Amino acid sequence: MAALDSRSRIRQANDALLALLDRSTSEVRDIEFARLLHPDSRSRLQVGFDQLRLGRTGRFTEYVKVPRPNHAVRGNLTALRMRADARTSSPLLVLLQADPPPAEGPPDGARSTLLSEMEAKILERVAAGASTVQLAGQLHLSCKGIEYHISAMLRKLGVPNRPALVSRAYTTGILSSGTWPPRVQQEHVKCR
Known part of the structure; x- marks a missing residue:
């Protein structure tokens, strides 16, 4: 303080x-x-x-x-x-x-964070600038469903808002840098 x-x-x-x-x-x-x-x-x-x-x-x-x-x-x-x-x-x-120090693994918060397939789709679209209403229409979910998945990702990555979520996803390697539209790397998506 x-x-x-x-x-x-x-x-x-x-x-x-x-x-x-x-x-x-x-x-x-x-x-x-x-x-x-x-x-x-x-x-x-x-x-x-x-x-x-x-x-x-x-x-x-x-x-x-x-x-x-x-x-x-x-x-x-x-x-x-x-x-x-x-x-x-x-x-x-x-x-x-x-932020708390990362658990055993790669330094500086780069540990693997697994996302569900739906979370990966939502994160890609949030990184591209889609709104909650747009996401709901594209992914056939309610707005509350979209917000639920975004809140889960905010907690997983320990960030307060969407811009910080996208930033953290890029800095930890969840989102591939240098590609458009944004893409989540497959090693960060849970296998069924």
Whole structure:
């Protein structure tokens, strides 16, 4: 957890966040929080911080990557706008929850995740930009059925939303890179 000022600079950070960042208090104090994250995460995070500062939202959550010397740590970052009063010198609060380390197997979350045939079809179409209504029509399921399968995949891959699902599927090799339309690799589909 970290307390940020109105310019998203770190005012205070707890020991758990410092350990996750692999830095000391003196190394992070007065640094813009987004600079500690992977460049892919920075622009989305800055937009979220701007929305908080302007009062357009009270909180937001993003899936981010934290660079470390030997590997990257991924996790959910939640930012909250604190009530402004004389006692609050830090208007923004950031909570960063790292994904659990992968079980025995390949590093960096690349362990095999098996999907059902229906989940594989849905994931391919979600990666291509299909909506729930489009998926329901194409796959002859109800919208609730589609949402059920998507929720199951979100849990399997440990992500909060569809964009993060697609991103995780590409980074773990479930979806083949360099192909269009997107295709799930067969080794990630359960055999009947």
